[in-house]
Amino acid sequence: MRKFSQDFQTELYDLMKWRRDVRHFKPDPVDPELLRLCLNAFQMAPSVGLSEPWRIVAVNSADARQKSLDNFKAANADALAGYGKGQAELYATLKLTGMRDAPVQLAIFCEEDTPKGSGLGAQTMPEMRRYSVVSAIMSFWLATRAYGLGLGWVSILDPVQLRHDLDLPDNWSLVAYLCVGWPKEETETPELETVGWEMRDAQLTTLIER
Amino acid sequence: MRKFSQDFQTELYDLMKWRRDVRHFKPDPVDPELLRLCLNAFQMAPSVGLSEPWRIVAVNSADARQKSLDNFKAANADALAGYGKGQAELYATLKLTGMRDAPVQLAIFCEEDTPKGSGLGAQTMPEMRRYSVVSAIMSFWLATRAYGLGLGWVSILDPVQLRHDLDLPDNWSLVAYLCVGWPKEETETPELETVGWEMRDAQLTTLIER
Numbered sequence: 001m002r003k004f005s006q007d008f009q010t011e012l013y014d015l016m017k018w019r020r021d022v023r024h025f026k027p028d029p030v031d032p033e034l035l036r037l038c039l040n041a042f043q044m045a046p047s048v049g050l051s052e053p054w055r056i057v058a059v060n061s062a063d064a065r066q067k068s069l070d071n072f073k074a075a076n077a078d079a080l081a082g083y084g085k086g087q088a089e090l091y092a093t094l095k096l097t098g099m100r101d102a103p104v105q106l107a108i109f110c111e112e113d114t115p116k117g118s119g120l121g122a123q124t125m126p127e128m129r130r131y132s133v134v135s136a137i138m139s140f141w142l143a144t145r146a147y148g149l150g151l152g153w154v155s156i157l158d159p160v161q162l163r164h165d166l167d168l169p170d171n172w173s174l175v176a177y178l179c180v181g182w183p184k185e186e187t188e189t190p191e192l193e194t195v196g197w198e199m200r201d202a203q204l205t206t207l208i209e210r
Numbered sequence: 211m212r213k214f215s216q217d218f219q220t221e222l223y224d225l226m227k228w229r230r231d232v233r234h235f236k237p238d239p240v241d242p243e244l245l246r247l248c249l250n251a252f253q254m255a256p257s258v259g260l261s262e263p264w265r266i267v268a269v270n271s272a273d274a275r276q277k278s279l280d281n282f283k284a285a286n287a288d289a290l291a292g293y294g295k296g297q298a299e300l301y302a303t304l305k306l307t308g309m310r311d312a313p314v315q316l317a318i319f320c321e322e323d324t325p326k327g328s329g330l331g332a333q334t335m336p337e338m339r340r341y342s343v344v345s346a347i348m349s350f351w352l353a354t355r356a357y358g359l360g361l362g363w364v365s366i367l368d369p370v371q372l373r374h375d376l377d378l379p380d381n382w383s384l385v386a387y388l389c390v391g392w393p394k395e396e397t398e399t400p401e402l403e404t405v406g407w408e409m410r411d412a413q414l415t416t417l418i419e420r
Binding site: 003004012019021040041044051079107131138139142155156159166167201208 | 213222250253254259266269274285293306317328335337338344357366376378385409411413414417420
């Protein structure tokens with residue numbers, strides 16, 4: 001039985017505090033061995049029925065990166081157009097993606113109908129497969145931060161267009177587009193809070209009891 | 211800038227290895243202070259646009275627990291009926307929920323249309339709010355394990371029925387039903403692997419390159 005020390009518990013909470021959505025990267029490359037080590041966290045994540053439905057696409061070529069960036073630009077322009085004047089001005093100043101400078105870019109998909117796990121736990125909630133992929137991404141995110149890397153999760157994308165542009169099967173759903181690299185600066189405070197877009201709650205909302 | 215030691219990195223991976231889906235609990239109660247400490251992990255999780263859309267319902271009353279268990283039983287009977295003979299025999303032997311004995315039971319919802327975050331990052335992928343909730347659940351899961359607790363995620367439920375039974379708003383989606391308590395035994399190997407339902411992959415599938 002594996003016990004964890006008080007020091008470790010404290011450091012784990014520090015890790016969660018210092019894990020941020022990073023959008024400003026240094027140009028320095030990431031050692032492929034280090035990336036692989038962090039990617040091992042995927043396999044330690046929970047998955048419904050042991051279905052392990054995560055599919056990881058390294059977006060490396062100039063062509064694939066350009067198409068992904070164009071996808072972001074279109075979705076971001078649409079989002080901007082949906083805000084009223086004051087919010088639109090602030091939105092336009094936000095840096096919402098590291099896709100122009102992150103050395104590592106990964107598109108993470110869920111194979112919706114994988115036979116692995118024989119559907120256990122996913123009959124009434126088929127979205128559990130996507131949630132398994134999110135659990136794996138969160139594990140990877142904490143691992144990257146423990147090794148000093150930064151990760152940014154881009155969701156301002158047309159997911160169907162991206163799957164099409166990357167020439168991937170129809171039964172794969174985009175869950176996340178991840179930018180990974182060495183962060184330019186590190187902070188405990190989310191950038192959206194710093195610029196005044198939104199604040200985190202001071203404390204967890206009271207539990208509702210039933 | 212917060213750096214993490216090699217010892218911490220190793221222990222973090224141990225934590226991920228030892229985090230399991232626990233379905234066998236001791237009857238011992240969980241100190242409410244410890245539960246609150248673990249729940250703090252929710253607030254350290256990433257959320258799209260800082261929307262913090264997680265809503266946590268403590269399922270405490272005998273009535274609410276009975277309705278939730280009945281929901282599980284019905285969904286589990288339906289799932290069993292969908293398997294062929296050999297798999298059905300094995301499925302029937304599996305213990306898939308700790309709902310009969312876990313001292314703490316939490317239903318975790320996502321408020322789909324929270325105004326918090328003003329929709330940032332969720333225009334083309336509104337499912338990002340549910341993914342934020344999953345990230346928070348994963349943070350909580352790792353926190354509980356660091357403190358020696360066990361957690362089991364039950365997904366064999368009709369999510370709409372559960373929301374109805376717990377008398378919660380229509381714009382809340384069930385993401386997870388969590389059983390929390392002191393585990394009866396601890397192991398590195400998932401129970402589904404031990405009983406031969408499914409195996410984890412020996413290594414992470416090769417990255418696909420684009």
